[in-house]
Amino acid sequence: MHTKALYTGSFDPLTNGHMNIIERAACLYDTLTVGIISNPSKKAQYPIEERERMIKQALEHLDNVEVAHFSGLLADYVNSGDFDVVIRGLRATMDFEYEIQMAQMNARLFDERVETVFLMTDPKYSFLSSSMIKEVHSLGGDVKGLVPDAILARMDELAQNE
Ligand code: COA
Numbered sequence: 001m002h003t004k005a006l007y008t009g010s011f012d013p014l015t016n017g018h019m020n021i022i023e024r025a026a027c028l029y030d031t032l033t034v035g036i037i038s039n040p041s042k043k044a045q046y047p048i049e050e051r052e053r054m055i056k057q058a059l060e061h062l063d064n065v066e067v068a069h070f071s072g073l074l075a076d077y078v079n080s081g082d083f084d085v086v087i088r089g090l091r092a093t094m095d096f097e098y099e100i101q102m103a104q105m106n107a108r109l110f111d112e113r114v115e116t117v118f119l120m121t122d123p124k125y126s127f128l129s130s131s132m133i134k135e136v137h138s139l140g141g142d143v144k145g146l147v148p149d150a151i152l153a154r155m156d157e158l159a160q161n162e
Contacts, residue, residue, distance in 0.1 A: 005029035005117075007087040008074060011036050012044045013155060014055050015133055015147050017125030021089040024119055026062050029085060034059065035077065036069040045134055046158075058148035075109030086116045091126045 005025055011018060011034070026032045034055060038048050046054070048069050056067045070077045078086060086106070088099055103116040110116075128146060137143050137155055144152060 002031070003029045003084045004082060005032045005085040005087055006035050006078060006081065006083040007032060007089075008035040008037050008077075010039045010042055010044065010130065011051055011055060012042070012046055012130050013051065013133060013147060013151050014058060015125065015128050015130060016145070017089065017091070017121050017128040019058065019148055020122045020125060021087065021119050022059065022065060023062065025087045026065050030064065032062075032065045032087075033081070033083070034065060034067045036067070037074070038069070038071050050154075050158075054151045054154050057150040057154075073109070075106055078106075078114055079109075079111045084114060086110070086114065088116060088118050089121045090118050091121045091128070 005028070007018075007022060007025055009018065014034075022032065022034060036048060036051050036055065038044065044051075052067055052069050059065050059067060074086070088103070090096065090099060099118065103118075106116060125146070133143050133147055137159070147155070
């Protein structure tokens, strides 16, 4: 059976914590789609097309991974894209409450065969969030090693042009 997995998030920007989940999920499933969602409750720093370009570049080494973006209800995207599995990363217990609520709501909305699968984030990255990266980077702090090099290069370029 060909299994199609989806890993979603705002990825504003994608970090090495996300990358770790993506590389592991890409080994577990036949194909993995990284689905960038515009989350209306968050004001994004990087436009969605920019995020998509950055992520595609950072994921060039993974043959079975594609990048897409979408808006609206996650379940609509999952059901219409014929995905089998939705991957979520868990950083620490603080993520658990929110994730279980979301997984249980989604279980009602997803087609019956679709499962949410949780992967534990590598402890090296469990403190990370996209907001923290943006804050440190915007104040001149060093985030090398915490985001993929291709993404950091683009963040530097965009910051210089501001
Ligand atoms: N490594 C590092 N950071 C991580 C991480 C990891 N493995 N996993 C998560 N994070 C960070 C993210 O960067 C994000 O940081 P930020 O808040 O500073 O931006 C934070 O943890 C939360 O991540 P996540 O829970 O994935 O939030 P998100 O906004 O990126 O994505 C959606 C959440 C968009 C997937 C979810 O809101 C959704 O599905 N929305 C669609 C609408 C919908 O269907 N709603 C009903 C849901 S039941």
